[in-house]
Every structure is written in structure tokens, then in C-alpha cells.
Amino acid sequence: MVTPQPGASLFIGLGNMGRPMALNYAPGHELFVFDADPEVAAAVAAETGATALADLASIPSHVRTVILMLPNSRIVEHVLWKEPGVLNQLALGSLVIDMGSSEPASTTELAREAAAMGIDYVDAPVSGGVAKAITAELAIMVGGEDSAVDRALPHLVPLGASVVQVGPPGSGHAAKALNNLLSATNLAAAAETLTVATSMGIAPAKMLEVINGSTGRSQASEVKYPKHILTGTFDSGFAMDLMLKDLNIARGLIDSTSSEAPVLLAARETAQRAREMLDTPHPDHTELVRYYEERSGRPLRGDRTSERTHA
Numbered sequence: 001m002v003t004p005q006p007g008a009s010l011f012i013g014l015g016n017m018g019r020p021m022a023l024n025y026a027p028g029h030e031l032f033v034f035d036a037d038p039e040v041a042a043a044v045a046a047e048t049g050a051t052a053l054a055d056l057a058s059i060p061s062h063v064r065t066v067i068l069m070l071p072n073s074r075i076v077e078h079v080l081w082k083e084p085g086v087l088n089q090l091a092l093g094s095l096v097i098d099m100g101s102s103e104p105a106s107t108t109e110l111a112r113e114a115a116a117m118g119i120d121y122v123d124a125p126v127s128g129g130v131a132k133a134i135t136a137e138l139a140i141m142v143g144g145e146d147s148a149v150d151r152a153l154p155h156l157v158p159l160g161a162s163v164v165q166v167g168p169p170g171s172g173h174a175a176k177a178l179n180n181l182l183s184a185t186n187l188a189a190a191a192e193t194l195t196v197a198t199s200m201g202i203a204p205a206k207m208l209e210v211i212n213g214s215t216g217r218s219q220a221s222e223v224k225y226p227k228h229i230l231t232g233t234f235d236s237g238f239a240m241d242l243m244l245k246d247l248n249i250a251r252g253l254i255d256s257t258s259s260e261a262p263v264l265l266a267a268r269e270t271a272q273r274a275r276e277m278l279d280t281p282h283p284d285h286t287e288l289v290r291y292y293e294e295r296s297g298r299p300l301r302g303d304r305t306s307e308r309t310h311a
């Protein structure tokens with residue numbers, strides 16, 4: 001049962017994640033949607049009964065909640081402040097929720113600026129990828145003042161299986177970057193493990209069966225390898241460039257806190273090298289495995305070879 005929320009909502013950023021999230025959010029809300037690609041916004045409007053905005057220059061005055069699912073902090077800052085900017089148009093007492101994976105320092109500053117305008121600001125990034133966005137089972141980690149987080153909760157519940165309040169503004173985004181660095185480390189470590197296993201005559205699928213019944217398992221071994229890597233489809237819907245953005249944010253957190261994290265930093269460097277090697281313009285993050293295949297000459301996908309052509 002969806003509790004109707006006061007005022008209308010505006011969902012900005014309708015890509016791989018934003019589109020299914022907007023679909024799950026729409027019931028019970030008067031919803032406006034916007035994307036830089038007007039065809040995408042029109043399609044989501046048609047699917048949800050929402051109204052697509054042609055631009056962000058005249059946001060309806062009764063919009064009280066804005067949800068952002070945008071690629072990065074520069075774009076979030078642009079949308080919130082430039083020409084003429086979402087924040088300048090929102091009424092006192094409105095709420096902005098940034099659900100993308102942004103930079104904690106930028107988020108902290110935006111939350112401070114919004115607070116000075118009487119607008120609540122919450123960072124609520126998500127984990128679980130496109131699959132969990134579709135089934136509304138995202139893991140949501142929330143940063144913000146307690147009162148703002150309380151207001152945000154009813155907007156998050158329709159999208160996630162879990163909502164964890166992490167701490168002050170920016171802490172949700174810090175937690176997200178760190179989680180993704182650990183996740184990328186697991187992805188890389190599994191590729192290295194499978195590479196050695198194949199050298200010992202153990203097929204990748206067989207080694208994964210062992211790992212997934214043993215203590216080495218992770219979401220990478222349980223989901224990414226069987227669904228997106230062994231199949232050779234590399235279709236998780238999470239771009240390698242977005243993953244690298246997260247890894248670079250996490251590296252900044254490691255540096256700024258003078259933390260000891262050699263294993264995590266090695267995983268980031270490996271992912272960076274993989275990105276430089278990959279020949280496709282927009283590789284999926286699971287294509288990290290292609291880097292290992294290329295270097296070792298040992299295929300890690302079913303019985304396919306390491307060669308792959310791209311349209």
C-alpha cells in the first residue's frame with residue numbers, strides 16, 4: 001500500500017537505473033520526469049503516466065521532492081545550479097534526494113547550500129544494479145540530517161529492499177564508493193583465481209561451483225560470473241567508466257584519511273589498466289575479465305576463446 005506524498009515529485013535521470021526506479025516510484029505520486037534525452041523521458045512518461053518536462057527551466061511550482069539519478073557530481077551540480085538550476089526554483093521546505101553515486105565532498109557542499117535555502121538534501125545511493133532496480137530490491141545507503149532522512153524514507157521504500165542510514169550528508173556517497181571498491185576487488189580477485197584454476201585444468205564454471213559453495217564466494221562469483229561473464233554477454237548494465245568513477249572517489253577517501261589499503265588500491269589500478277586496454281567505447285564493468293584473458297591467454301568464459309568481436 002503506497003502512502004500518497006504531499007506535493008508532486010520530479011525524477012531526473014532516466015538511464016539504466018533511473019528508468020526502472022521511476023517505474024517503481026510512480027504509483028502513489030504525482031510525477032514529473034526529465035532526462036537530457038527527450039525520447040527517454042517521453043518513453044518513461046508513457047509507461048508511468050508521469051508528465052515529461054521538456055527542460056528544467058520551468059519546474060511546476062507544486063513540486064516538493066526531486067530525485068536525481070545522474071552520472072556524476074559535475075552533472076548534479078549543473079542540474080541543481082545552472083540555467084536556472086533546480087534549487088533556485090524549489091519552494092522552501094522542499095526535499096532533494098541524490099540517488100546516483102556522487103562525490104561526498106560535492107554532496108556535503110550541496111547539502112549545505114540547500115540547507116541555507118531551507119531545502120532538505122539527502123544522499124541515497126544504491127547498490128544492486130539494474131536487476132535490483134527493476135525488482136525494487138535495491139540496497140539504499142543514506143546520508144543526511146535525521147529530519148531530512150525521515151522525510152526521504154517514504155520516497156525510498158518503494159525502490160529498495162533495505163535502507164541503511166549511514167550518517168551526515170555525504171556519508172551515503174562515501175559508503176557507496178567504498179562498497180564499489182570492495183566489489184571491484186572481488187571481481188578482480190575472482191578473475192585471478194579462475195585464471196590460476198584454468199592453468200591447473202579446472203574449468204571456470206567448475207571452479208565457480210567450488211567457490212560458491214565455499215568461503216571465497218561474493219556477489220561477483222554468485223551473480224556476475226554466471227550471468228554476465230561466463231555467458232560472454234557482459235550485459236550487467238553498469239558501465240566500466242561509472243565503476244572507475246566510484247573507484248577514484250574511493251581512492252580519494254583512502255588518500256584523504258591516510259588509510260592503509262594496498263589490496264583495494266591495487267584493484268583500482270588494475271581496473272584502470274583494463275579500461276585503457278579495452279577496445280570498446282563503452283565497456284561494461286564485467287569486461288574487466290577480458291583484461292585478464294588477454295594477459296594470460298586463458299579464456300574465462302565457458303568454452304569460448306578470449307577473442308571477442310564487437311559490432
Ligand code: NAD
Nearest residue numbers: 013014015016017035036070071100101129130237238242
Ligand atoms: P546511465 O548513463 O544509464 O543514465 C544516466 C542518465 O542521465 C541518462 O539517461 C542521461 O541521458 C541522463 N543525463 C545525463 N546528463 C543529464 C542532465 N544534465 N540532465 C538530465 N539528464 C541527464 O547511468 P546509470 O547506469 O543509470 O547510472 C546512474 C547513476 O547511478 C550513476 O551515478 C551510477 O554510478 C549509479 N549506479 C549505477 C548502477 C548500475 O548498475 N548501472 C548501480 C548503482 C549505481
